Amino acid sequence: VTHSVDAPKAAVSTMEHHVLVVDADEKQALIETLASGTGRRVMFTRTKHRAKKLGKKLSQQGIPAVDLQGNLSQNARDRNLASFSQGDVRVLVATDVAARGVHVDDVELVVHIDPPAEHKSYLHRSGRTARAGAQGQVITIATREERRDVEKLMKQAGVTADFSEVSIGSPVVADLVGERAERVEYVAPAPQQAGGGRGSRRSGGRGAAADGRPAQRQGGRQGSARGGRGGEDARGESGRTQGARAEGGRSHGGRGAQTEPRGGSRGGRSEGGAQG
Structure with a gap:
């Protein structure tokens, strides 16, 4: 049994191919216009970093x-794919991960x-539009x-494309873009719940709970801390008073017994006694 397939060539008659030749310093402005x-x-980039960066930049320019x-x-x-499919955003910036197996209705432009x-990647990418006879x-x-x-890529893919040297204001660009949408203000995504929880603990936000219990615990901790500091101050004052009364003799011996080994403690007591 012999099974053969055709070489990958463009065969969709409802798909038009255009090549826009532009100066390198005008490329970003042309991307935003398109x-x-x-x-x-769907707009394809070569790297993951560029796809992420361009998606954010377009949103900041008022193009969701x-x-x-x-x-x-x-x-x-x-x-993200659901947002694009449901119409919440109009532009999907993708790498070749979206070149196969991704179907979204009514994609008018790739x-x-x-x-x-390579030319196979070109054909797979381009196949996101002109689907089901559209x-x-x-x-x-x-x-x-x-x-x-x-030009070499198009020849390998079997594509006849119109090459046009353009600038931002060229009529061919306006025809391809069609009616332009009103630009909307970019809204940054809300922080995740986990991150917000950590931030609220740092800022004392947990104390604002409805039942007041976290605030009570926080107040108790603060009170204990203040009380602890006060106790330390009181003990320090008491130690200074006792040290003044002892005039250094017994207190030196006592500290020697606490911090030194046994031999040192005996020596400390005898030294203290001699000093006394």
Whole structure:
């Protein structure tokens, strides 16, 4: 029995491919512009660190975004993917961990922020859009130095792409972005419960419990501490008074008996007696 498969080539007729060639110093501004549309879009980076950093930066710029990369726990991945699927955020910044096995309806745009190293990765990434007969756009951002490598990549993938040298205000960029969404103020995530509990203990927050018991225990501890210090002061004053009465003779001998071995204590007592 012979079983054969086709070589990995782009075969989706509803997917359009574009390569935007831009100066390196304008690349970040172009990324933010492409992320600012109203529809869902997946933006791929090469490293986990860059995915995390870019997701945070976009959110700070008023474009809600989450990241999906290998350093996240499974719970965090599920939570971020759910936020993207449900429309709470419009942008998913991901590494190749999201290139396969991730399906989200109505992803209108896939952006290769960093061109992938091989054509198979390009095809898997691009397959997040134009699913089930829907229309989709795939954009690869390339600097002028990367253009030749991207041309080779497209040829290996069997893709015919439109190459355009652009700036932020180019008409082709406006057409690909479409209607822009209103930017919203970035809201930092709330601290975790465990961290907040530790902070409240440091600041005495536990004393504000509804039944007042923690506050009583804290007050008792403070009172005991003050009482302890007071007792130490009283004992110190008493010791000074007794030392003054003894004029150093017996008190020296007594301390020698407490701190030295037996031989030393005998010597201390005899020395004390001689001094007396």
